[in-house]
Structures are given as C-alpha cells and as structure tokens.
Amino acid sequence: MKKTSWVSKLTSAMATGAAAFLLFSGLASAHVTVNPSVAQTSAWQTYTIKIPSEKELPTTKITLKIPEGVAFKQYQPLSGWKITTEKNDSKEVTSITWEIDGDNQGILAGQFQQFNFVAQNPKTETEVAWDAFQYYSDGSIVEWTGQPGANSPHSITTISEDPAAAGNAATGGSSNGHDSAGTAGTATGDKASDTATDGKKGNDDTTLGDALSDTVTGQPNNTDSDAGTLKLQQATLIVSILALIMSFLGIALATRRKKR
Structure with missing residues (x-):
C-alpha cells in the first residue's frame, strides 16, 4: 500500500x-515584437510589428509608441483595421494605433497579426525601444514596456552603422546579413554588388521609395507560423x-x- x-x-x-x-x-512565446532587431543608421526602414494572442480573448487594438529619434513616415493599410496616428506640436508622429473595424473580430486565440510601417532611423548609433499597448475585448491592457527579461518586455532595435556586424554580435556570430535583418532600402544593381564585395557599411542614402518597395502585403488575422513557432x-x-x-x-x- x-x-x-x-x-x-x-x-x-x-x-x-x-x-x-x-x-x-x-506565455514565453507571446511577446509583441518589432522587426528588424538591427537596422542601418539614417535608412528609410520598413518595420513590422507582430502581435500574438496571449489570452483566450481576441486582441481588438494595439498602440505602438514611436521612439524618440525615429521619424515615422507612412503605414500600410490593412482591411478590417482602422489605423490612426497621434502627433506632437511639431507635427511629428508619436504613436500609431491599429483597431478592429467593421466585422473584424480581432486577433483570436492561437493567431497573430503583423502590421507594416515605414520610418527613418536615427543618424547615429543607438538602441530604440518600442513600447506597445495590447488591448483585449474585455477591456484589459497588456503594457509591453518592460526591460529585457521582464514579463512584458518592449522590443528593441539596434541602430548601427554596420548592421551586419551588429547582428552577428547579437547572435554570437551567426549569419545575419543586411537582408536577413530585414533592413529596407538595399541598393540595387552595381552599387549593391560593390557594397557586398568591399565589405563596406550599408548605404546611408536609402530612399523612401526603396523602403516602400520592400513592404510585405499583409492579411488580416494571419495564422501562418515560422519554423521556431511550429517546433x-x-x-x-x-x-x-x-x-x-x-x-x-x-x-x-x-x-x-x-x-x-
């Protein structure tokens, strides 16, 4: 017995x-993130914010604060979502909000959603923190404003004159070139070839048009998962x-x- x-x-x-x-x-996999995590100084950058659902309730709104030194320019419209921005007295965008519109139920449990926008990076090397606020259908709010290691950390992007080297240092030397970091505005033709051959830093004269051409077309309530998520x-x-x-x-x- x-x-x-x-x-x-x-x-x-x-x-x-x-x-x-x-x-x-x-819970560990349910962080709001802004990518890329490493980007070029002064470049016009296509950023993507990814919002997973961490509760058994739909996410109905997400507000992202634009870090100081980052110049927000444009957002990508998305069916089913109403997008608004707030500006300061200098007419600079300080935050952007995505909120459900029409028949959209929001980001349901087991789903995630991605939103794209374009901004110009600071001219000098720095780290920018993306504070985000996730609203659920019951009125509760998750504030993604903590430091790395906190329960609700904000996402951080390292702005570097050499994003490839900064990305390698962050991942312990793994391959993470300019394209894999998601940096928008890579030059085309001979200029891109010369940059890769000479090992120089990424170009600083990236245009807004280059960044917009790299924007990925999103779909409401995207449920596709990457390899890490599937594992x-x-x-x-x-x-x-x-x-x-x-x-x-x-x-x-x-x-x-x-x-x-």
Whole structure:
C-alpha cells in the first residue's frame, strides 16, 4: 500500500510539473515584437510589428509608441483595421494605433497579426525601444514596456552603422546579413554588388521609395507560423499528451488504493 501511495504522489507531481511547463511555454512565446532587431543608421526602414494572442480573448487594438529619434513616415493599410496616428506640436508622429473595424473580430486565440510601417532611423548609433499597448475585448491592457527579461518586455532595435556586424554580435556570430535583418532600402544593381564585395557599411542614402518597395502585403488575422513557432507548438503538444497520460495514471492508482 505504501508503494502504491508513493507512485501515486510521484505521478501527480509529474503531471503538475508538465502542466506548469506547458503554461510557461505558451506565455514565453507571446511577446509583441518589432522587426528588424538591427537596422542601418539614417535608412528609410520598413518595420513590422507582430502581435500574438496571449489570452483566450481576441486582441481588438494595439498602440505602438514611436521612439524618440525615429521619424515615422507612412503605414500600410490593412482591411478590417482602422489605423490612426497621434502627433506632437511639431507635427511629428508619436504613436500609431491599429483597431478592429467593421466585422473584424480581432486577433483570436492561437493567431497573430503583423502590421507594416515605414520610418527613418536615427543618424547615429543607438538602441530604440518600442513600447506597445495590447488591448483585449474585455477591456484589459497588456503594457509591453518592460526591460529585457521582464514579463512584458518592449522590443528593441539596434541602430548601427554596420548592421551586419551588429547582428552577428547579437547572435554570437551567426549569419545575419543586411537582408536577413530585414533592413529596407538595399541598393540595387552595381552599387549593391560593390557594397557586398568591399565589405563596406550599408548605404546611408536609402530612399523612401526603396523602403516602400520592400513592404510585405499583409492579411488580416494571419495564422501562418515560422519554423521556431511550429517546433514550440509540437513540443507543447507532446507535453500536453504526457500530462494527460500522467493524470489518468494518477487517478487509476488512487482508485485502486481506495478499493484496497
């Protein structure tokens, strides 16, 4: 009888741990991010903000603060979303808001949405923090304004004269060139070839037209996932199955002990 009791307790503990791991995995992947994370000084940049749903409620609005030194220029319209901006006394855009419009239900559980906009980066090397505010249908707000490592961290973009080198340093030397970092406005033709061959820094005279030409056409409530997200989903599914099996085993052992 003592052996059965010990096994039952161990099984219950394993099931609890598995459930806790599952919950942590789901929350850890639910950060609002602004990409690219590394960009060229002075360049006209196409930025993409990605908003996942971290609750079992639809996200109905997202507000993004434009960091000081970043000059917001244009946003990409998207069906089902009303887009507005706020300006200061100098007519500079200080924030942009995407809010559901018409029959759009918002970003549902298990979905994410991406929004694109163009801005000009600061002229000097720096780090810019993107504070975001995520609104849910029940009126609750998640403030993505914390420092890295916080429960709700803001996204950070490193503005560098050499974004390829800065990207390599951030990823421990992995390949992360100008294009992979998502920097808009890469020069075309011979100029781009010369830049790659000589190993010089990215061009500073990127035009607004170049940035706009790199804008990705978005779709409302995009549910596509990248490879990392798919692996996480597979891992959480396996953990869920194991937790369910452990729970049933614990119940069976507990029932057997009562009968004895």
